[in-house]
Amino acid sequence: MTTASTYIVDVRRLEEFSALDLYAMLKMRVDVFVVEQTCPYPELDGNDPDCLHLRLMDGDDLLACARLWRPTQDHLPRIGRVAVSPNHRGKRLGDALMREAITECEKAYPGEAIEISAQAHLQKFYGSLGFERTSEEYLEDGIPHVDMIRPLR
Known part of the structure; x- marks a missing residue:
């Protein structure tokens, strides 16, 4: 874990989470993507074990x-x-989260560009972080998305 100005950055593999920490992260993802965005899709898609998971924490608060x-x-x-x-919205945490994620990807996979599948309405936000649109708009789980790549710097 590393500490930034008002949050702690925690990056780990799925199996390194306690049951309570894992529950909190998966609950937040379901609350945001499935409930808030009214998008019924398989949040638990079988890919989490193959990924690193980055969290911004304030003590025990995700x-x-x-x-x-x-x-x-x-x-x-x-x-x-x-x-x-x-x-915790309105505190520029999305920007902080993406900057930390970019840093972690660059550390883990040096010399590689980074890709995302972005919700289309967030193109300007991701563009401000160096991502460039690489696809036409498409629907993913009923939400307009575009592919974007952040070229090597």
Whole structure:
């Protein structure tokens, strides 16, 4: 764990979580993606064991989380499941979360660009972090998305 200005950055593999910490992270993802965005989809998709999980914490309070995929034959390193707790919005945590996720991807997979599947309405936000749109808009689980890549810097 590393400490930033107002939060602790925690990056670990799924099996390293306590049952309560894992529950809190998965609950927040379901609350944001399934309930808040009214998007019934398989949140528990079988991919979490293969990813690193980044959390921003304030003590025991989960502020935000993201899932970091390793590169595969078909994909660059990817950042996904980017979620900020509804109780902590408006504090620029989305920006902090993405900056930490980018840093972690660059440490884990140096010399690689990073890709995301972004909700289309967030293109400007991700663009401010260096991501460039690489696809036409498409529906993913009923929500408009675009593919974006952050080229090597």
